[in-house]
Amino acid sequence: MKNSDKLPEIIQGGMGIGVSGWRLAKAVSMQGQMGVVSGTAIDSVIVRRLQSGDSDGSIRRALSHFPWADMAQRISEEYLIPGGKSPEKPFKPTPAHTLQMKRSSCELLIVSNFVEVFLAKEGHKGLTGINYLEKIQLPTLPSLFGAMLAGVDFVLMGGGIPLSIPGVLDGVSQLDTVELKIHVEDNPGHRSYSHVFDPKDFCTGTLPKLTRPKFLAIISSDIAAKTLVRRSTGFVDGFVVEDHTAGGHNAPPRRTDRTETPSLPQFGQKDIPDIGKIRELGRPFWLAGGCASPEKLKHALDSGADGIQVGTAFALCNESSMLPEIKQEVLRQCMSGKIKVLTDFQASPTGYPFKVISLKNTVTDRNCRERKRCCDLGYLKQLYCKSESEIGYRCPGEPVKIWLMKGGSEDKTVGKHCLCNGLLATVGLGQVRENGSEPPVVTSGEDFSFATHLVRNPDDLNYSAKDVIDYIKS
Ligand SMILES: Cc1cc2nc3c(=O)[nH]c(=O)nc-3n(C[C@H](O)[C@H](O)[C@H](O)COP(=O)(O)O)c2cc1C
Numbered sequence: 001m002k003n004s005d006k007l008p009e010i011i012q013g014g015m016g017i018g019v020s021g022w023r024l025a026k027a028v029s030m031q032g033q034m035g036v037v038s039g040t041a042i043d044s045v046i047v048r049r050l051q052s053g054d055s056d057g058s059i060r061r062a063l064s065h066f067p068w069a070d071m072a073q074r075i076s077e078e079y080l081i082p083g084g085k086s087p088e089k090p091f092k093p094t095p096a097h098t099l100q101m102k103r104s105s106c107e108l109l110i111v112s113n114f115v116e117v118f119l120a121k122e123g124h125k126g127l128t129g130i131n132y133l134e135k136i137q138l139p140t141l142p143s144l145f146g147a148m149l150a151g152v153d154f155v156l157m158g159g160g161i162p163l164s165i166p167g168v169l170d171g172v173s174q175l176d177t178v179e180l181k182i183h184v185e186d187n188p189g190h191r192s193y194s195h196v197f198d199p200k201d202f203c204t205g206t207l208p209k210l211t212r213p214k215f216l217a218i219i220s221s222d223i224a225a226k227t228l229v230r231r232s233t234g235f236v237d238g239f240v241v242e243d244h245t246a247g248g249h250n251a252p253p254r255r256t257d258r259t260e261t262p263s264l265p266q267f268g269q270k271d272i273p274d275i276g277k278i279r280e281l282g283r284p285f286w287l288a289g290g291c292a293s294p295e296k297l298k299h300a301l302d303s304g305a306d307g308i309q310v311g312t313a314f315a316l317c318n319e320s321s322m323l324p325e326i327k328q329e330v331l332r333q334c335m336s337g338k339i340k341v342l343t344d345f346q347a348s349p350t351g352y353p354f355k356v357i358s359l360k361n362t363v364t365d366r367n368c369r370e371r372k373r374c375c376d377l378g379y380l381k382q383l384y385c386k387s388e389s390e391i392g393y394r395c396p397g398e399p400v401k402i403w404l405m406k407g408g409s410e411d412k413t414v415g416k417h418c419l420c421n422g423l424l425a426t427v428g429l430g431q432v433r434e435n436g437s438e439p440p441v442v443t444s445g446e447d448f449s450f451a452t453h454l455v456r457n458p459d460d461l462n463y464s465a466k467d468v469i470d471y472i473k474s
Helices: 024-028 042-051 057-062 069-079 104-120 139-147 163-171 222-231 273-278 295-303 324-335 400-405 419-426 467-471
Strands: 010-012 034-038 127-133 154-158 178-181 194-197 213-221 237-241 285-288 307-312 341-344 356-358 382-385 390-395
Touching: 010 024, 010 163, 010 467, 024 034, 024 104, 024 127, 024 467, 034 104, 034 154, 042 057, 042 069, 042 104, 042 419, 057 069, 057 104, 069 104, 104 127, 104 139, 127 139, 139 163, 139 178, 139 194, 154 163, 154 237, 163 178, 163 213, 213 222, 222 237, 222 273, 273 285, 285 295, 285 324, 295 307, 307 467
Parallel strands: 010 034, 010 307, 034 127, 127 154, 154 213, 213 237, 237 285, 285 307
Antiparallel strands: 178 194, 341 356, 382 390
């Protein structure tokens, strides 16, 4: 049996931006389960780690294994600051992603995805996956190529219905030119826009031999699963079935139930995925959302699933890249029963519900200085038709005046957070502004029942990825 044919019982969910970095994924893979790195905004993560000095030399070590030394060297010459930048200086930006991607953007994406997967896979034979969001389309093709160059075993994608990705994986593994249709708003003529990517344009020496990773779609309904099986451009190897208690983004409520306040969106009975119908599709699947316990694993296996995907319990463990002070505060609040997780239907520029924890000194803290809107990372920006021949880029999290000038409507800007800057701050890579650093945004799932089993002493809030796995398998 090939390594990639073995299916794990526990998938450590991909957690962006950078929360599930290579250290966490590697720790999980080494325990015989599947570690998943986040590919979301990984180019910014890598260039900011390089500008912070790459103190343990891990990125430089990965770069020395990149198949084309000249490309790796360009990245390190551009971004590495030996000893690290001074703390009051801002990070240098990464090139913007556009419909006509510049070669420098593509190279950075290829190299960054390679580095993160290489490091997660280094020194063991376990399984490694990479997670992307369907809504973030522009970086996808070069990112997949970079991850595949490092031999990623699984690609997982949520935040939409990724019909095109299975075919793209087939194409890239053959080094064929691939195409991804790009969604463009305000497009009355329904013109078709796409991103075309030829892996061979970037192979400056011997052509690499690539293996097609398995593809798992992260979905929240049997209808989405069925659509993927029927209409995908290639084979979907399985599903992660995530319910609305899970951390990060959630699928929007499918049908609004009648409530006393019918104008407020709310999850109801009808948003619970029909596991029986998913089982009937005959593909492997894993359940996600509040599943971090031996009972939930047993329940998943009994219902025909291959296992579970777990996020929050791993996000708070020692190997996760979330800032230690944030992890400790969240665990302290868990232990004292004060933790509050909110489904925010407005915060995310994607328009999807997003789980946030109320914490001091983060964007949810009313006493925290109001953040001046600015959009300088732009991963969640929408493309829109400026005219028949011109494409524009806009984000409802950017300054309202600019959003309105770009034809956006004011109601879409209400309550928006800049998730790109906020999530980078949560892993200690926040941008430095004139009036201080970017405030973090902290997301998690609703279930913390694992905490009392993993934290045995309130004075020591540390536990490892192995502790999470040992507890779930106990
Ligand atoms: C901090 C955090 C960040 C997350 N980021 C992502 C992400 O970028 N993409 C994704 O598909 N899921 C993301 N998730 C969801 C997890 O991968 C996982 O499916 C979910 O957390 C499972 O529910 P649980 O937290 O109750 O275990 C995130 C979850 C957390 C806690």
